Amino acid sequence: MSLRELVAAEARLARAAVPHLNDVAVSHALREAATAVAERGDAILAANELDLSEEEGVLDPGTIDRLRLDGPRLNALAEQLTAMADLEPLPREGAAWTLPNGLAVSELRIPIGVVGANFEARPNVALDIAAQLLKSLNAGVMRTGGAALRTVTVLVDDVLRPSLEATGLPPGAVGLVRSPDREGARVLVSLPHEIPLVILRGSGETTAALAKRAAEHGVRALAHAEGGGVLYLHGSAAEEKVQHIVEQSLDRLGVCNRLNLLLIDHEARHLLPCVLGVTARLGIEARATERARTLDRSRLAALDERLGHEWANDAERVATMTVDLVDDLGEAAAIANHETSGLAAGIVAEDEAAAEAFLNAYRGTAAFWHATTRFTDGFALTGAPETGINVDWSPGPRGPVTYRDLWLRQYRIIGDATQTR
């Protein structure tokens, strides 16, 4: 069988499962799966050992670490499944009204059907995504980064599928692209009839290329590809809060929602030393536009990238951020809107009217006042893990996407034919 036929076969199994999914059974199945993680721990760890043995020295240490499972991490997987089982089901009924002609109209949220998901080589993400798809009563076909394929195969075949079956649900509800080849991701986004929607986790050019391919094939993608947090320091900003939020915004590197572009208002230039104190302590290099460099040429390196460049995604200089100097709030919002991907931006300002104006002017997926853009995360904001982040400029799930977003609108109309002229 070709890879395409293999993926289509998993999608067919998944599609056949969709009508059988229901909230009660899915919660049961996720609890079963939590138990199965413990029971099948040896098999999971053995597969993970094999995955790791092939990648040691090939992948970077961070990636290896995210791929690795051990006893405590197995426990965390089980807890994560139980937490998903405990979450409220997605409400299925939206607004309802009766028309003057007597027709009863309601807006329902029906399952999408088969949803694809492409993600990095992390076993915990596989369970996370599978749980979210099931929780929204969708079936799925997953594709993991090749390095985790053995581990994820055991998680699908020995944990998820038996748990579905034990609960009376069709095991094929969770499908897998059973090939480590990157071509698997390309196939996953090119089957519009079998898999009309694909969640693309991850950032950078690979994701952008997959999103483009999906579009060309008539497949909708919820994708991120680019991101980065913006922080604007208003003239009324309190130094203590600036220090705190900059620090919170750089507590972790390599993540899209960390501080990427700092915009200092002309009136707030006295706060630059405070910012540079934090970045120096954290080992972050500050690169600045020419106009910002006039503030402190010795501590601000020249920017050799466009303003909205996402450093988190730049393997060579992940510990870097950009600084720019702006004339006013309007310019800050314009830069955040037009020079960045529109993931998230925040303002530090004691002046409430200024904060309000910035929040109203910013058009990205999440706007913050006196809080770090690091909170741009489905779990942090909504209590449900996110399947990914979507940054496009169209109606539908935008920003962190959770299981609560994975539905289709359907109007349902009930009438009595003899009365509805």
Add this chain to the structure above:
Amino acid sequence: MSLRELVAAEARLARAAVPHLNDVAVSHALREAATAVAERGDAILAANELDLSEEEGVLDPGTIDRLRLDGPRLNALAEQLTAMADLEPLPREGAAWTLPNGLAVSELRIPIGVVGANFEARPNVALDIAAQLLKSLNAGVMRTGGAALRTVTVLVDDVLRPSLEATGLPPGAVGLVRSPDREGARVLVSLPHEIPLVILRGSGETTAALAKRAAEHGVRALAHAEGGGVLYLHGSAAEEKVQHIVEQSLDRLGVCNRLNLLLIDHEARHLLPCVLGVTARLGIEARATERARTLDRSRLAALDERLGHEWANDAERVATMTVDLVDDLGEAAAIANHETSGLAAGIVAEDEAAAEAFLNAYRGTAAFWHATTRFTDGFALTGAPETGINVDWSPGPRGPVTYRDLWLRQYRIIGDATQTR
């Protein structure tokens, strides 16, 4: 200037207008526009006369009729603008909650920005779409079928823009592709930064090709392209209701939501004469699958198209419908789901459990019990005219799309930095 530069220039004007739009001013502007339609009636009719004089004998009579304006139709245009002004503004605040760490989170509905709209050569649609875009606080760039360009240009330049200006809003909020060339539509869907979302009205291959081009350029389209209503007659259907609903479903041809595919249950085959009585009276030719033809070979012509073919869109045989015979409700739902575009389907059944089962099994944009699929229309269902219909299988506006759907989700997070660890 190239056509591309022209469209981009209109989009830039529109973009600059977006921050200035607000509900109160937009309502005022729409009322102003209603007055302006009357005041500028002569100029509108003169332009329309010119448009018509070029198309008489070129376009078919139906298209000519839809292009034509006269006194009463001008009045209708004004009323339509007033009705839009009277509609409730789009609610901007969604759910709101406070996190355990003290952050206040809310889901806002912010404007999309500049929305493109491509539609047929009908002057009333131009005002309709412009009003809906403004009502949702979006700016827009419209492209009309070339035959109506003179009329629509007067509606934009002498009605809409002066009314916006008189209300203190930037006139450029409503832009126009000022070329009758079809290339204008192709340009409109290929500017992802200027116009990230385009509404494509209309059906058929041209629309499908535009939707594909949009996707290739990273532009989101809300489009229809194919449709058609399905009606399933269950064994428990009452003859009186069958007759009534079939008749209601064929009250107009050439529209996507009219009855296109009739699925007769094996147990309901006694109802075929009733159906064929209605179609004969209305001059609709019934074409049937081989298995359905066994019921009445003399009155059912052989089907020479695939089952889900949309006759409404087939200029040569617009007065035709398809009949198929199915074994049971499951097969009917499967055909409606997999062999048609998923626009709308209905069931006639006295058996409530059967109706419920069919409604739950059908996955299209609108599901009907004892009501005709002709109600698949934004105005009929929601009281707001629709910008168009969207039939894709992804989260977001699906089915009839109205101004209430034209927004972006934004999370807004407000905290106190000293308290939010």
